[in-house]
Amino acid sequence: MRYFEDLSPSTGGREPRAWLRSSRPRIDLNGSWSFKLWDGAPDGIPTVDESWGALTVPGHWVLQGHERPRYTNTAFPFPIDPPYTPDANPTGDHVRTFDVPEYWPVDGAVLRFEGVDSCFKVWVNGIEVGTAKGSRLPSEFVVGEHLRPGRNLLAVRVHQWSSGSYLEDQDMWWLPGIFRDVTLLARPLIDDVFVHASYDHLTGAGTLRVETVPDAVVRVPELGIVAAPGESVAIDAVEPWSAEEPRLYDATVDVPGETVELRIGFRTVAMVDGLFTANGRPLFFRGVNRHEHDERRGRAMTVEAMRQDLVLMKQHNVNAVRTAHYPPHPAFLDLCDELGLWVIDECDIETHGFIYTDWRGNPADDPDWAPMMLDRMRRMVERDKNHPSVVIWSLANESHRGRNFGTLAAWTRERDPDRAVFYERDRTYEFSDFYSLMYPPLEDLEAIGTRTEDVPDETADRPDLEARRRALPFILAEYAHAMGNGPGGLADYQRILEHYPRLQGGFVWEWIDHGLLLPGATDHVYGGDFGERLHGANFCIDGLLFPDRTPSPGLLEYKKVLEPIRITGPDPLTVHNHRTFTGVDDLTLVWSITTDGTEVASGHLEAPDISPGRSADLPTPAAPFSTDEQLLTVRAVLAKDTAWAAAGHEVAWAQFPVEPPAAPAAAEAAEAASVLEGSPTAVLLEDGEVLRLGGGEFDRATGQLTRLFGHQVDGLVLDLWRAPTDNDNGQGGRNGVTQEWRAAGLDRLLHRVESVEVQDDGLLVRARVAPEGLGLAVRTTYRWRAYDDQLQLTVDVQPEGEWAGTAVTPRCGSWPRVGVRMTLPRTLENVQWYGGGPGESYADSRETARVGRYECTVDELQTPYVVPQENGARTDVRWAELTDADGNGLRVTGAPLFQLTARRWTTEDLETARHRSDLTPRDHIYVNLDLAQNGLGSASCGPPTRDSLQVAPYTYTLGFHAVKPRSAGPEDHQIP
Numbered sequence: 009m010r011y012f013e014d015l016s017p018s019t020g021g022r023e024p025r026a027w028l029r030s031s032r033p034r035i036d037l038n039g040s041w042s043f044k045l046w047d048g049a050p051d052g053i054p055t056v057d058e059s060w061g062a063l064t065v066p067g068h069w070v071l072q073g074h075e076r077p078r079y080t081n082t083a084f085p086f087p088i089d090p091p092y093t094p095d096a097n098p099t100g101d102h103v104r105t106f107d108v109p110e111y112w113p114v115d116g117a118v119l120r121f122e123g124v125d126s127c128f129k130v131w132v133n134g135i136e137v138g139t140a141k142g143s144r145l146p147s148e149f150v151v152g153e154h155l156r157p158g159r160n161l162l163a164v165r166v167h168q169w170s171s172g173s174y175l176e177d178q179d180m181w182w183l184p185g186i187f188r189d190v191t192l193l194a195r196p197l198i199d200d201v202f203v204h205a206s207y208d209h210l211t212g213a214g215t216l217r218v219e220t221v222p223d224a225v226v227r228v229p230e231l232g233i234v235a236a237p238g239e240s241v242a243i244d245a246v247e248p249w250s251a252e253e254p255r256l257y258d259a260t261v262d263v264p265g266e267t268v269e270l271r272i273g274f275r276t277v278a279m280v281d282g283l284f285t286a287n288g289r290p291l292f293f294r295g296v297n298r299h300e301h302d303e304r305r306g307r308a309m310t311v312e313a314m315r316q317d318l319v320l321m322k323q324h325n326v327n328a329v330r331t332a333h334y335p336p337h338p339a340f341l342d343l344c345d346e347l348g349l350w351v352i353d354e355c356d357i358e359t360h361g362f363i364y365t366d367w368r369g370n371p372a373d374d375p376d377w378a379p380m381m382l383d384r385m386r387r388m389v390e391r392d393k394n395h396p397s398v399v400i401w402s403l404a405n406e407s408h409r410g411r412n413f414g415t416l417a418a419w420t421r422e423r424d425p426d427r428a429v430f431y432e433r434d435r436t437y438e439f440s441d442f443y444s445l446m447y448p449p450l451e452d453l454e455a456i457g458t459r460t461e462d463v464p465d466e467t468a469d470r471p472d473l474e475a476r477r478r479a480l481p482f483i484l485a486e487y488a489h490a491m492g493n494g495p496g497g498l499a500d501y502q503r504i505l506e507h508y509p510r511l512q513g514g515f516v517w518e519w520i521d522h523g524l525l526l527p528g529a530t531d532h533v534y535g536g537d538f539g540e541r542l543h544g545a546n547f548c549i550d551g552l553l554f555p556d557r558t559p560s561p562g563l564l565e566y567k568k569v570l571e572p573i574r575i576t577g578p579d580p581l582t583v584h585n586h587r588t589f590t591g592v593d594d595l596t597l598v599w600s601i602t603t604d605g606t607e608v609a610s611g612h613l614e615a616p617d618i619s620p621g622r623s624a625d626l627p628t629p630a631a632p633f634s635t636d637e638q639l640l641t642v643r644a645v646l647a648k649d650t651a652w653a654a655a656g657h658e659v660a661w662a663q664f665p666v667e668p669p670a671a672p673a674a675a676e677a678a679e680a681a682s683v684l685e686g687s688p689t690a691v692l693l694e695d696g697e698v699l700r701l702g703g704g705e706f707d708r709a710t711g712q713l714t715r716l717f718g719h720q721v722d723g724l725v726l727d728l729w730r731a732p733t734d735n736d737n738g739q740g741g742r743n744g745v746t747q748e749w750r751a752a753g754l755d756r757l758l759h760r761v762e763s764v765e766v767q768d769d770g771l772l773v774r775a776r777v778a779p780e781g782l783g784l785a786v787r788t789t790y791r792w793r794a795y796d797d798q799l800q801l802t803v804d805v806q807p808e809g810e811w812a813g814t815a816v817t818p819r820c821g822s823w824p825r826v827g828v829r830m831t832l833p834r835t836l837e838n839v840q841w842y843g844g845g846p847g848e849s850y851a852d853s854r855e856t857a858r859v860g861r862y863e864c865t866v867d868e869l870q871t872p873y874v875v876p877q878e879n880g881a882r883t884d885v886r887w888a889e890l891t892d893a894d895g896n897g898l899r900v901t902g903a904p905l906f907q908l909t910a911r912r913w914t915t916e917d918l919e920t921a922r923h924r925s926d927l928t929p930r931d932h933i934y935v936n937l938d939l940a941q942n943g944l945g946s947a948s949c950g951p952p953t954r955d956s957l958q959v960a961p962y963t964y965t966l967g968f969h970a971v972k973p974r975s976a977g978p979e980d981h982q983i984p
Contacts, residue, residue, distance in 0.1 A: 010049065011127075011129065011139050012049065012093065012097075012127040012139075012141075012167045012169075012170040012171065013091050013092050013093055013170065013171050014091065014171060015091055015171055015376055015377060015379065015380055016379070016380070017140070017141055017142060017379060017380045017383035017384070018138060018139055018140040018141065018142075018147060018383070019138050019139045019140075020136075020137055020138025020139065020149055021138050021140055021147055021148060021149055022118065022148040022149065022150060024146070024386050024387040024390035024391065025148075025196075025199060025200040025390055025391070026200055026201050026202065026390060026391060026392075026393060026394050027146070027338040027391050027392070028196075028198070028200075028201060028268045029268060029269040029270075030193070030196065030198065030266055030267070030268050031266055031267040031268075031269075032193060032194040032195070032196060032197070032265075032266050033112060033113065033193075033194040034191050034192065034193050034194065035106060035108070035112075035191065035192040036189075036191060037065075037104065037106055037162065037190040037191060037192060038065055038066060038189055038190060039064070039065065039104070040062050040063070040064060040065075040104070041062070041063050041064075041065050041102045041103060041104040041186075042056045042060045042061070042062065042063075042102070042103045042104065043060060043061055043062060043063035043069065043074070043100060043101065043102055043103075044056075044059060044060045044061070044100070044101045045069060045074045045075060045098060045099070045100050045101075046098070046099045046100075046101065047096055047097075047098065047099075048095050048096060048097050048099065049097055049099050049167060050099060050101070050165075053131055053134060053136075053163060054101035054102075054103050054131070054163040054165060056103050060101075060103075061074075063100075063102065063185075065102065065104075065185075065186045065190060066123075066185075066186060066187050066188050066189060066190075066305075066308040067185055067186070067187060067305065067306075067308045068125075068183040068184060068185040068187055068305075068306045068307070068308060069100045069184060069185050070183060070184065070185070070306075071183070071304070071305065071306050071524070071526070073527075074100070075098055076538045076540075077181045077182065077183055077306070077524060077533075077538075078181065078182045078535075078538070078540060078543065079180070079181045079182070079522070079534060079535035079543055079544050079547075079548050080177075080179075080182070080361075080535065080542060080543060080544045081179050081535075081544030081547045081548075082177065082179065082360045082361055082363060082364075082544075083177075083361055083364065083542055083544075084173070084174070084177055084361035085182060085540075085542060086169055086173070088361060088362065088364065088365055088369065090171065090174045090369055090371065091171030091174065092171075093167075093169035093170060093171075093173070094169065097167055097168060097169045098167075098168040098169075098184065099165060099166065099167050099168070100165075100166045100168075100184065100185060101163065101164075101165050101166075102163070102164040102165075102166065102186060103161065103162070103163045103164075104161075104162055105159055105160065105161055105162070106159075106160055106162060106192070107158060107159055107160070108155055108156065108157055108158065108160055108192075109157070110157045110158075112157070112194070113194045113195065114152045114155040114156075114157075115152050115195060116150060116152045116194075116195025117150070117151055117152035117155055117192060117193065117194055117195055118148050118149065118150055118151070118152075118192070118193045118194075118195065118196065119132065119137070119148065119149045119151045119162075119190075119191075119192055119193075120146060120147070120148045120189075120190070120191045120192075120193055121140070121146065121147045121148075121164075121186065121188070121189075121190055122146050122188030122189045122190075122191075122337065122338065123143060123144050123145070123146070123186075123187055123188030123307075123337070124140070124143065124147070124164070124166055124185070124186050124187070124188075125143035125144075125166070125168070125176075125183060125184045125185060125187060125307075126141065126143045126166075126167065126168060126169065126170045126172050126173050126176060126184065127139065127140070127141045127166070127167045127170030127171075127172055128140060128164050128165060128166045128167070128186075129164070129165045130149060130162070130163070130164050131161075131162070131163040131164075132151045132154040132155065132160065132161070132162055132163075133154050133155070133156065133160055133161050134161070135154045137149045137150075137151050137154065141170055141171065141172035141380070142172060142356055142380075142383065142384050142387060143172065143176055143334070143356060144307075144334035144335055144336075144356045145334075145335060145356055145384060145387040145388060145391070146338075146387060146391055151192075152195060164186060166184060166185060166186060167184075168182070168184035171380070172380065174359060174361075174371060175356070175357050175358065175359060175371060175377075175380065175381065175384070176334075176356065176357075176358065177358050177359060177360045177361040178299075178332075178333040178334065178358040178360070178405065179333070179358075179360070179544070179547070179548070180299055180301075180522060180548065181306060181522060181524065181548065183306045183307055185308075187306065187307050187308040188308070188337060196266070197221070197263050197264075197265050197266040198220055198221055198224060198261055198263055198266050198268050199221060200219075200220065200221075200390070201218060201219070201220045201261055201268055201270065201394065202218070202219040202220070202393055202394065203216075203218050203259075203270060203272055203393075203394045204216070204217040204218070204219070204426065205272050205273060205274045205275070205396070206274065206275070206276045206426070207246060207248040207249075207274040207275050207276050207287050208276070209248070209276070209287045209288030209289070210288070212244075212245050212246070213242060213243060213244055213245065213246070214242075214243040214245075214246035214248075214274040215240060215241065215242055215243070216228065216233065216235070216240070216241045216243065216272070216274075217238065217239065217240045217241070218235070218237060218238075218239075218259075218261065219237060219238055220237045220261050220268075221237065221263060222237060223263055224236075224237050224261050224262060224263050225261070225262045225263075226239075226259065226260075226261055227259060227260045227261075227262065228257050228258070228259040228272065229258070230257050230258065231243055231246070231257060233259075243274075246274045247274075248273075248274050248275050248287045248589075249273025249274055249275045249345075249396040250275065250286060250287060250348070250588070250589045250590075251327045251328070251348040251349050251350045251397070252327070252348060252587055252588065252589045252590045253348070253589060253590055254273065254345060254346060254347060254348030254396075254397075255273065255274075256271040256272065256273050256345060256346065256396075257271070257272045257273075257274075258270070258271060258272075259271070259272050270394065271342075271345055271346070272396070273345060273396025273397075274396075275287055275396050275399075276288075276426070277291075277399045277426070277427060277428065279428065279441060279481075282479050282480070282481060282510070283481050283509060283510075283512065284400075284428060284441070284442070284481050284512055286350075286399065286588075287589065289588050289589065289620075290509065290512065290588075291350065291399075291512055291513070291588065292505075292506070292512055292513045292588065293327065293328040293350060293483060293512060293513030293514060293515065294325060294326055294327045294328060294513055294570040294572075295326065295327070295328035295329060295330060295350075295352075295513060295514060295515035295516070296321065296326050296328075296329060296330070296515055296516050296518065296519045296552065297329075297330045297332035297485075297486060297515045297516065297517050297518040297519060298317065298329050298330070298331060298332060298336070298518065298519040298520070299332055299333075299518060299519065299520065299522065300336055300337065300340075301520050301521075301522050301555075303523060303524060303525040303532065303555040303556055304524075304525055306524070309336075309337050309340075311337075311339050311343075313557070314336075314337065314339060314340045314343055315343055316557055317340075317519065317520075317557075318340075318343050318344065318347050318349065318652070319347070319652045319653075320553070320557070320559065320563075321349060321519075322347055322348070322349070322650075322652035322653065323567075323652060323653050323657065324559065324563055324564075324566060324567035324570070325566075325567050325570035325571055325572060325659065326349070326566075326567075326570065327348075327349060327350060327572075328349055328350040328351070328352070328513065328515065329344065329349050329350070329351050329352070329515075329519075330351075330352040330354060330402070330485070330515045331351065331352065331353050331354045331402075332354060332405065332486075332515075332517075332518065333354050333356075333357075333358050333404075333405035333406075334354060334355070334356040335353055335354070335355070335356060335388045335391065335392060338391060338392070341353070341392055341395045341397060341398060342395070344395065344397035344398075345395050345396055345397045346651065347651055347652050348397075349397055350397065350399055351395070351397045351398045351399065351400075352399075352400040352401075352402050352430060352515075353388060353392050353395075353398045353400070353401055353402065354402035354404070354405060355384050355385050355388050355401075355402060355403055355404050355416070356384050356388070357381060357384055357385075357403070357404035357405070357407055358404060358405045358406050358407055359371055359372060359404075359406075359407040359408065360405075360406045360407070362408065367408045370407070370408050370410060371407075371410075371412070372404070372407045372408055372409065372410025372411075372412050372413060373408075373409065373410030373411055373412065374410070374412070375411070375412070377412060378411075378412045378415050381404075381412050381415070381416060382412075382415055382416055382419060385401075385403065385416045385419065385420060386419070386423075388401070389401060389420055389423055389424055393424060398427065399427060399428065400427060400428045400429070400430045400441075400442075401420050401424070401427055401428070401429050401430065402429075402430040402431065403416045403417060403420075403429065403430065403431040403439065403440075404416075404431060404433075405432070405433070406432075406433050407433060408433055408434070409433070409434045409435075409436070409466070410434075413431055413434060413439045414438070414439050416439075417429050417431075417439035417440075428441040428442070429441050430442050430444065430483070430485075431444075432444040432445065432446065432485040434466075435464040435465070435466040435467070436464075436466045436467055436470065436473050436477070437473070437476070437477045437480060438473055438476075440480070441480065441481075442480055442481055442482065442483050443456070443477055443478075443480040443481065443482045443483075444482065444483050444484065444485045445482075445484065445485065446484070446485050446486040446487065446517075447486060447487055447489065447946070447949055447950035447951065448484075448487070448951075449951045450497070450500055450501065450504060450951065450954070453484075453501070453504050453505070453511070454504050454508075456482050456508075456510065456511065457482075457504060457507065457508025457510055457511050458508065459478055459510065464477070481510055481512050482510050482511050482512065483512055483513065483514060483515075484501075484505070484511075484513070484514025484515060485514070485515060486514075486515060486516075486517040486518075487501060487514050487515070487516060487517065487946075487950065488501060488516045488517065488566075488946050488950065489517050489550055489735075489946040489948050489949035489950045490516060490517065490518060490550055490551055490552045490560070490562045490563075490946075491546075491547070491549065491550035491734040491735065491946075491948040491949065492546075492549065492550075492733050492734030492735065492873050492875060492877050492948065493561075493733040493734070493735065493848075493850075493871070493873060493877055493878060493879050493944060494562055494733065494734070494735045494853065494944040494945065494946055494948070495516070495562055495735070495853070495944065495945070495946035495950070496735065496850060496851070496852035496853045496943045496944030496945045496946060496953050496955070497852045497853075497943070497944075497945055497946065497951070497953060497954060497955075498516075498562075498565055498566055498569045498853065498855070499569050499852075499855050500852070500954060501514070501569075502569045502570070506586070516552065516566060517550065517949070518550055518551050518552070519551055519552055519553060520551040520552070520553040520554075520555065520557065521548070521549045521550065521551040521553065521554055521555045521874055522534070522548035522549065522550075522551070522555070523548075523549055523554075523555035523874045524555070525555065525556075530924075530925055531923040531924055531925050532549075532555050532874045532923075534546040534548055534549050534874065534875075535547070535548065546734070546874070546875045547948075547949075549734075549873075549874045549875055550734075550948070550949075552566060554872070554873075554874065555874065560871070560873075561847050561848050561849075561853070561856075561871055562853070564847060564856045565849075565853050565854075565855055565856045567856070568661075568855040568856040569855055571586070571659065571660040572585075572586045572587045572659070572660070573585060573586065573587070573592060573595065573644045573659055573660040574586060574660065574662075575642050575644065575660060575661070575662035576662065577628065577640075577642070577662065577664050578628050578640055578664040578665075578666070579628055580625040580626075580628070581613075581625065581626045581627070581628045581642065582623050582624065582625050582626070583597070583615055583618060583623060583624055583626060583644070584618075584622075584623040585618040585619065585620055585621065585622055585623065586620075586621070587620045588620055589620060590620065591617050591618055591619060591620070592615055592617070592618045592644070593617060593647075594646060594647055594648070594650075595615065595644045595645065595646065595647055595659060596612065596615075596644070596645050596646075596647045597612065597613040597614075597615050597626070597642060597643070597644055597645075598610070598611070598612055598613070598642070598643050598645060599611055599612070599613060599629050599640060599641065599642045599643070600640075600641050601629065601631045601632075601638060601639070601640050601641075601666060602638065602639050602641070602860065603632075603634045603636050603637070603638050604636045604637055604842065604861075605842045605859070605860050605861035606861065608631075608632055608634075608638075609629065609631060609632060611629060613626050613627075613629075613642070614626075628640070631666045637665070637886075638665070638666035638667065639663055639664065639665060639666065639859055640663065640664045640665075640666050641661060641662070641663045641858065642661065642662050642663075642664075643658055643660070643661040644658070644659045644660040644661070645657060645658050645659065646659065661858065663858050663859060687769070688769045688770060688793045688794050688795055689794065689795050689796050690702040690794035690795070690796075691794075692766055692767075692770060692771055692794075694708070694766065696708070697709065698714075699711075699766065699771060701770060701771055701792055701793075701794050701799065702794025702795075702797075702798070702799040703716060703717035703718075703794075703797075703799050703968065703969075703970055704716055704717075704792065704794075704799045704968070706771060706792070708764070709764070710761050710764065710773075711761055711764035711771060711773030711790065712724070712725075712761075713792075713830075716799070716898060716968055717799075717898060717968070717969075717970035718970075719832060719833055719836065719897070719898060720832075720833055721830055721831065721832060722830070722831040722932075723829060723830055723831050724790075724801075724828055724829070724830040725759055725775075725777075725828060725829060725830075726757075726759070726775070726777050726786065726788045726803065726805065726826075726827075726828060726829075727825060727827055727828060727829035727915075727936060727938075728754050728757060728777075728786070728823045728824060728825060728826060729749075729754050729755050729757065729824055729825070729915060730824040730825050730878040730915060730941065730942075731876070731877050731878045731915050731916075731918035731919040732746040732749075732824075732877060732878070732919065733877045733878050733944060734875065734877060734948040735944050735945050735946055735947045735948045735952075735953075736749075736824070736877075736878075736942075736947070737947075737948065738947040738948065738952070739947065739948055739949050742947070743945075743947035743950070743951060743952045744947050744952075745822060745942070745947075745952065745956070748819060748820050748821070748822075749820065749822075749823075749824060751819070751820065752779065752782070752784060752811070752819075752820035753778075753779020753780060753781065753782045753784065754779065754820070754823065754824060755919075756779050756780045757777050757778065757779055758777070758778060758779070758780060759775055759776075759777050760775060760776045760777075760778070761773060761774070761775050762774045762775060762776055769793055770791065770792045770793035770794065771790075771791075771792040771793075772789065772790070772791050772792075773789070773790040773791075773792075774787070774788075774789050774790075775787075775788045775789075775790070776788070776808075783809050783810075784807075784808070784809040784810070784811060784820075785807075785808040785809055786805055786806065786807055786808065787805075787806040787807075787808050788803065788804065788805055788806075789802075789803070789804040789806075790802075790803060791803075791804070797969055797970065798901075798967045798968065798969055799967070799968045799969075800965060800966070800967050800968070801828075801965065801966045801967075801968070802963065802964070802965045802966075803828060803939075803962075803963065803964060803965075803966070804961075804962075804963045805826060805961060805962040805963070806961050807959050807960065807961065811959040812959075820959060821956065821958065821959065822942055822956035822957050822958055822959065823942065823957050823958075823959055824878075824941065824942050824957070825936070825938050825940065825941040825942065825957065826938060826939045826940055826957060826962050827906070827907070827936050827937050827938030827939055827940075827941075828936070828937050828938075828966070829915075829934065829935070829936050829937075830934075830935050830937070831932045831933070831934055831935070832890060832898070832932060832933045832934075832935055833892075833932065833933070834912070834929075834930075834931050834932055834933055835892040835893070836890040836891060836892055836897050836898065836933055837865050837866045837867070837890075837892070837933065838863070838865060838866075838890070838891045838892070838893070838897075839863065839864055839865065839866060839869060839888065839889070839890055839908075839910060840861065840862070840863040840888065840889045840891075841861070841862055841863075841882060841885050841886075841887065841888035841889070841908060842859075842860070842861045842862075842885070842886045842887050842888075843859060843882055843883065843884045843885030843886050843887075843888070843905065843908070844857030844858065844859060844882055844883040844884040844885070845857060845858070845859075845860060845862040845882055846860075846862050846864075847871070848869075848871055848879060848880050848881050848882065849881065849882065849883045849884075850881060850883070850941060850943055850944050850955075851883075851940065851941060851942065851943040851944075851953070851955035851957070852943035852944055852945065852953050852954065852955040853943070853944050854883055854884075857882075857883055857884065859884060862882075866890075866910050866911060866912060866933055867912065869882070869909075869910055869911065870911055872924060874923070874924070875922065875923070876918050876921040876922075876923070876924060876926065876927055877918065877919075878915075878918065878941075880909050880910075880911060881907050881908070881909045881936075881938070881941060882907065882908045882909075883905075883907050884905045884907075885902060885905060885906050885907060885908045886901065886902070886905060887899060887900065887901045887902075888900050888908045889971050890910065890933070890935070891971050894973055895971065895972065895973030895974065896971065896972060896973065897970075897971040898968060898969070898970065898971060899968070899969040899970070899971050900937060900966055900967065900968055900969075901966070901967040901969070902937070902964065902965070902966055902967070903964070903965045903966075903967070904939075904964060906937050906938060906939060906964070906966065907936075907937075907938040907939070907940065907941060908935075908936070908937065908938075909935070909936040909938070910933055910934070910935045910936075911933070911934055912929035912930055912932075912933060912934070913927050913928070913929060913930055913934065914930070914934050915934070917930075937966055939962055939964040940957050940962075941957060942955070942956055942957040943955030943956060943957075
């Protein structure tokens with residue numbers, strides 16, 4: 009059997025050990041290598057000739073012009089025939105020369121690879137030194153006897169497919185190559201270090217024990233510690249490590265000729281009364297799942313990008329990372345130690361593709377595969393065991409059930425009894441310290457919180473296992489699929505997670521979109537963009553960050569939902585501390601009061617010391633008298649700079665009406681009501697085929713608005729359709745609503761005017777809006793009236809027919825939107841509004857929208873999702889203005905509040921586009937003024953929205969005004 013198809017983890021490799029910062033000499037072997045790609049596995053030692061090119065290491069050859077990347081979600085991109093691979097097995101030969109100085113200590117030197125995908129063989133100066141599998145784990149080979157002073161030759165043959173590939177089906181791009189660092193290390197004198205640093209929360213004392221080579225000396229200068237290996241040292245008082253206060257102590261381990269630098273965090277994790285605790289307190293994970301991804305480099309991550317990820321997590325109130333679905337670059341965990349995040353470190357195992365054989369042949373339950381699986385677990389645990397941030401070892405992801413997981417769990421618990429063990433996919437949870445699920449409906453999550461959930465089939469006949477499972481704490485391994493516009497419902501999830509002690513948080517799927525930006529391209533690619541027949545389409549575009557690491561609206565929503573400090577009010581104004589370990593003395597509370605969006609008062613609040621889990625009432629700031637809408641905004645910001653944000657960074661905020669109105673839009677509703685009760689001040693004039701009412705001109709035959717205060721208008725008609733989001737589409741026909749909407753013909757509505765009635769007080773247009781081929785309809789009435797400088801439209805919507813579904817009509821329980829759509833001149837590209845902002849928001853994703861006055865361009869209203877879809881709505885809008893460069897334009901008011909969407913392309917353009925470049929700006933601006941839109945949910949992989957826009961009668965009113973240029977003054981101040 010060929011070595012890349014056998015079941016041996018490696019040949020010629022060293023035993024796994026910790027990743028250490030050592031003073032021993034090292035030679036960096038990253039950089040430019042000679043490279044040649046073969047269609048299959050060649051024989052012999054790689055030999056460079058004129059047919060070879062150059063390749064950057066770390067890197068993937070498929071991102072450097074050789075072959076192509078491939079993305080699949082669950083399917084293996086090769087036949088399921090374990091452990092064999094197809095003959096067409098892309099193989100990359102990598103060769104480089106390097107110099108060894110004359111006096112460099114070659115004896116016992118070690119060649120270290122941090123990550124190679126998926127199997128490789130190594131030669132040094134023509135001598136084979138070993139092979140290895142396990143793409144995202146380190147491999148080391150002793151090569152000193154093969155080195156010589158001066159020029160040396162290193163050759164590495166990398167096979168894309170191997171037996172190991174059957175363990176690496178992790179819903180991501182298949183990206184072969186040497187994608188992590190390669191280093192030549194002088195022989196380690198300190199071969200390994202294992203730090204045990206515990207904390208007693210009752211006494212504040214710490215205990216340190218360091219396992220290492222016998223003749224070493226352990227020093228922690230700040231604590232005055234000088235200890236021998238294996239010696240248990242008691243410290244009367246230490247500052248513990250936590251994600252909130254990541255206190256680290258610098259330490260060294262010394263032997264003559266080598267010093268290893270350590271950063272030690274004292275902390276103790278344990279299961280106490282059915283809960284997972286750290287330093288004596290139950291943990292709550294506000295987490296994300298993070299794949300390693302860079303839009304240009306794939307998984308060849310830079311330390312700068314890793315730090316950027318973690319800084320963004322901290323800035324958005326994320327406190328935990330699940331390293332989905334493999335151990336990250338070791339530098340990432342150093343940064344987690346430094347900046348403060350709890351980590352579930354996940355082994356490089358996923359066999360998801362075996363779902364297509366009904367799990368027949370799954371390695372997880374085949375003893376022949378146990379050595380390879382255990383090898384991966386050992387290499388992860390040994391490499392990462394000294395990181396205080398790592399509190400849970402995860403055995404694998406989505407690999408079904410199998411006895412081999414018992415082997416992994418038993419070894420892990422014996423080697424490291426001071427951490428917990430996690431595995432979600434085995435529903436017996438026989439080997440896991442946690443109960444866990446992915447994407448459960450909210451009602452199921454609530455049942456788990458009360459321990460009234462259904463009994464899984466796997467434990468129905470095993471009362472011992474069922475009793476154990478029901479006693480376990482619960483973690484959401486994955487939820488709130490962040491694909492495209494979404495996820496919705498984050499606030500609902502958080503409310504349930506925080507309510508029940510058994511629920512110890514969760515991890516949103518996922519951190520970043522996996523869009524790749526190939527050289528010279530402007531669009532990010534995803535599955536299917538290379539003509540491949542088997543692919544996962546855009547299922548890899550499912551992150552809280554866009555591929556360029558720009559936060560999406562979903563991440564901003566998640567930040568608001570996760571706030572560790574909650575502010576409620578306004579009477580009483582209360583600050584709640586939801587942190588686990590720290591008070592609020594690192595924060596400053598600032599407040600402001602606005603009148604119709606303009607700030608009229610501001611100041612600071614003195615916050616008392618609030619212990620974790622406690623709250624305190626504060627005096628509510630007094631507002632100046634006003635009959636207009638007034639809002640109090642209170643913000644908790646950092647009082648001083650931290651390692652992850654500058655002073656002034658906002659951690660939490662809340663907004664309240666100063667005088668709670670009777671309705672959300674009290675001022676606007678009252679104004680509209682007074683107008684409706686009064687008499688119109690302008691009469692309708694007939695001029696041939698044109699009707700004139702106030703600032704509007706209408707077509708006599710159709711009643712269509714054609715001009716509005718001098719601006720050409722087209723198509724102000726009822727609109728019930730939106731460009732489907734990924735979550736509208738669902739996953740594989742599950743939970744989605746798009747099919748339901750299309751079956752009801754909502755994407756092909758036609759309008760028929762039934763009557764145009766000129767009345768004493770205005771214009772009444774009756775229309776029937778109905779889909780091709782169906783008997784369903786919506787009776788729509790447009791009533792136009794004019795009051796002084798305002799043209800007012802009241803829209804009445806009445807469903808007609810069997811919308812709920814019969815034998816002849818399709819079922820449609822919800823509508824995408826209810827509103828009107830109109831086309832305006834392209835010059836009206838500047839937008840101001842008073843309402844929710846600054847970014848987009850929807851019915852179930854609006855926690856982050858705060859009411860204020862905002863301005864931007866139409867282009868800036870758009871959210872640039874990799875796959876175009878409905879986006880850019882602003883909710884709770886009181887008024888909005890669209891003006892040209894000179895300040896001429898239109899103003900819209902709503903009663904009740906309305907939602908604003910404006911863009912340079914139609915909904916149909918947005919719906920058919922696969923990439924951003926498919927959207928070509930037209931010569932108009934297309935505006936939707938909606939009463940409401942359907943929620944988002946996370947049905948692309950999870951439950952649908954609870955906030956669906958039900959088919960029902962609706963009525964709402966819009967007011968239109970002319971906008972003229974005006975000189976700027978204090979009353980025109982815009983809140984950024």
